[in-house]
Amino acid sequence: MDLLGSGREADVYAIGEGRVLRRYRRGDDATAEARLMSHLAAHGFPVPQVHSANGADMIMERLDGPTMADAFAAGHLGVDDGAAILAGLHEHLHRLPSRSGRDSILHRDLHPENVMLTTRGPVVIDWHNAAEGRPAVDVCLTAVIIAQVAADPGHPHAGAATAFLGAFLTRVGGEQLDGLGEALEIRRADPSLTAAGAAGLAAAVTPLIRGAVS
Incomplete structure (x- = not known):
């Protein structure tokens, strides 16, 4: 192999x-x-x-094509087009019937590195963290993940992430931010975050997220 x-x-x-x-x-x-x-x-x-x-x-x-993140980095995908794709995937996912028949299906890690741009269109990968719940929480998890990049001054795509965050939240609507508190709690539990990073997460990303819809 x-x-x-x-x-x-x-x-x-x-x-x-x-x-x-x-x-x-x-x-x-x-x-x-x-x-x-x-x-x-x-x-x-x-x-x-x-x-x-x-x-x-x-x-x-086996999927063909790059991830959305790689397409951005290569200059093959614009911010507005990428935001429209990601917002559309959220909308499509959240209106599908869940297996329990109660809450919506949430990916909980739906960001540009988990979307492949294939010859048959965008395809969402890595469903390991999926669960059921409120769609606003899923939308806010995406916003938090993007804002983490935007908040990192050393990240090469921090500026692009800031623009993408604004375009994405404009597409999904500011009313989705009522899921932000729950999204932050879920993200703090991510084992990839250090204790300091988890503790400072809300302070780092909340102003960026709320500022993007003000």
Whole structure:
């Protein structure tokens, strides 16, 4: 198998025949994620086709094209177009029936690195953090993640992230910010954040987010 890439939690290998193997390094069970992706695909939401899942392994369709983040960096995608794509994906996802029949399906990590721009259109990857809840929380999680980049003066895309944050929130509407408190609590629990980063998260991103819709 050829290693294609590694994320925070999983490695992805090419296994031929237009397929990849995604393997969780900590042994997380991928079967619930696979069932959710199959549910989404059955309702017309753009996700990679799942061929099988067993334990920490999931075999999926190999996608072509760059991530949205890579397309931005290469100058192949503009801020307004990217914001429209991301806002549209949120709207599409949140109106689909959930498996429980109660709350909406939330991706909870829907940002430009988790959207592939393929020949069949944008496709959303990495459903490991998905849950059910209020759509405003999902929208605000996206805003928080983008604002974290915008708030980092050393990040090469901080300026672009600020512009993207404003364009995205203009698309989704300021009323979605009633999910910000819950989104911040979820984001603080992210194991990739240091204790200091988690403690200072709200102070770092809230002014950027609220300022983008004022």
